[in-house]
Structure formats: structure tokens, C-alpha cells
Amino acid sequence: QKEVEQNSGPLSVPEGAIASLNCTYSDRGSQSFFWYRQYSGKSPELIMSIYSNGDKEDGRFTAQLNKASQYVSLLIRDSQPSDSATYLCAGLNTGGFKTIFGAGTRLFVKA
Amino acid sequence: NAGVTQTPKFRILKIGQSMTLQCAQDMNHNYMYWYRQDPGMGLKLIYYSVGAGITDKGEVPNGYNVSRSTTEDFPLRLELAAPSQTSVYFCASQRDRGSVETQYFGPGTRLLVL
Numbered sequence: 479q480k481e482v483e484q485n486s487g488p489l490s491v492p493e494g495a496i497a498s499l500n501c502t503y504s505d506r507g508s509q510s511f512f513w514y515r516q517y518s519g520k521s522p523e524l525i526m527s528i529y530s531n532g533d534k535e536d537g538r539f540t541a542q543l544n545k546a547s548q549y550v551s552l553l554i555r556d557s558q559p560s561d562s563a564t565y566l567c568a569g570l571n572t573g574g575f576k577t578i579f580g581a582g583t584r585l586f587v588k589a
Numbered sequence: 590n591a592g593v594t595q596t597p598k599f600r601i602l603k604i605g606q607s608m609t610l611q612c613a614q615d616m617n618h619n620y621m622y623w624y625r626q627d628p629g630m631g632l633k634l635i636y637y638s639v640g641a642g643i644t645d646k647g648e649v650p651n652g653y654n655v656s657r658s659t660t661e662d663f664p665l666r667l668e669l670a671a672p673s674q675t676s677v678y679f680c681a682s683q684r685d686r687g688s689v690e691t692q693y694f695g696p697g698t699r700l701l702v703l
Contacts, residue, residue, distance in 0.1 A: 482631075484631075486629070510690075512691060520696075520697075521679055521694040521695060521696050521697050522632070522679070522694050523694075524691050524692075527691060566631060566632070570690070573686065574686040574690065575620055575637070575639060575683070575686040575690075576634065576637065576647075577622075577683075577692055579624075579631040579632040580631050581629075581630055581631040582630075582631055
């Protein structure tokens with residue numbers, strides 16, 4: 479069973495700080511990884527995707543991928559209370575048509 | 590362009606009742622998925638479809654059935670509802686297979702089985 483593992487949290491950071499979210503995956507054939515944000519009672523919303531080793535930056539968000547260590551992370555700079563949500567890490571299976579989701583990390587940003 | 594739509598938003602079922610959760614997408618996506626999300630948990634794949642007439646089981650298919658007669662629609666059928674099926678159900682679609690493809694989610698259906 480291919481898995482994506484995340485620390486469930488909650489992770490609590492003060493407003494303006496950097497929030498660091500991590501996940502590991504077991505499918506060495508996975509090439510694409512995603513971070514989804516899910517507000518309570520809402521559907522997941524894609525915020526970052528990453529396909530290559532290294533960093534990918536988009537505004538306040540930076541995704542990092544290390545395929546050798548099977549590790550994916552998301553950094554949120556200048557965290558805002560509106561960033562408070564559950565963040566789901568996901569990996570696309572080797573065949574490219576099934577996405578495996580982690581259980582999510584709950585983030586709280588304190589004003 | 591409505592994206593992925595789901596109906597109903599919320600439903601209460603009695604044990605043993607049946608119902609169909611509707612999902613439709615207007616993006617001409619080939620791939621469609623049904624997930625369930627239990628409280629505090631991630632998304633578990635129930636069934637998926639790679640095109641009209643083709644469906645396959647995911648991680649947790651027991652107690653559910655699907656059909657895909659058109660590209661647009663992918664209904665999920667619960668035949669004999671059980672309390673263990675209390676969950677939030679999300680439908681999603683993906684344009685095609687491939688490493689750069691991402692999934693688009695519907696708003697979800699909250700189901701309570703009593």
C-alpha cells in the first residue's frame with residue numbers, strides 16, 4: 479500500500495512567522511507532489527505542485543522536494559490568521575492517474 | 590464553467606436506506622474520482638473512472654457502486670446505508686493522466702447515517 483505520511487499537528491505559529499509542514503512518501507515511482515489547503519467544512523484547494531527536486535516558490539509559499547529522501551515540505555512565510563487550515567500533502571502514483579493523500583496537518587496561526 | 594458540482598450538500602439516511610450521490614463536471618475531463626473523508630482524516634479513494642464506461646475500485650469500495658455512462662457524470666450509489674458510511678464525500682476530476690495533472694474537487698456531500 480503506497481502511503482503519504484504527515485504529522486497531524488496541530489502546528490501553532492504566531493502571525494508573521496514561518497510555518498513549516500512536512501511529509502514523506504513511500505512510492506519511489508511518484509513524480510509529482512501537491513499541497514492542498516482545506517478550510518473546515520470546505521473542499522481541498524490546490525496551492526502548490528512540485529515535480530522536480532529542489533525548491534519552488536509562489537508568493538509566500540515554497541514547496542521543497544527531495545526524491546532521494548522521499549520527502550516533501552511546504553514553507554509558508556509571513557503566516558497570516560487566514561492561513562489557518564488543514565494542509566494535505568499528496569503524491570501522484572506511478573501511473574499518473576491516482577493521487578494518494580496524507581491525513582493532513584492542522585495549522586493554527588495566532589494573531 | 591461550473592467546474593465540479595455535487596448534489597445534495599447534506600443528507601440524513603436511516604440504516605438500510607439507499608441513495609445516489611450525484612457528481613458532474615463540465616471541463617471535459619476524462620478522469621473522475623470519489624473520495625470519502627472521515628473527521629480528522631485524509632481522503633480515501635472509493636472508486637475512480639478513466640473514461641465513460643470504465644470504472645475501477647479504490648482503497649475503500651465496499652458498500653458502494655458507481656457508473657460512468659457519460660464523460661460529464663459520475664454518480665456514487667450507496668445500496669444499504671450503514672453508520673460506518675457517515676462521512677463527507679468529495680468528487681473530483683482530472684483532465685488526463687500524466688505527471689503534471691491535478692485534481693479539481695467538488696464542494697462535497699455530507700452524509701449522516703442513523
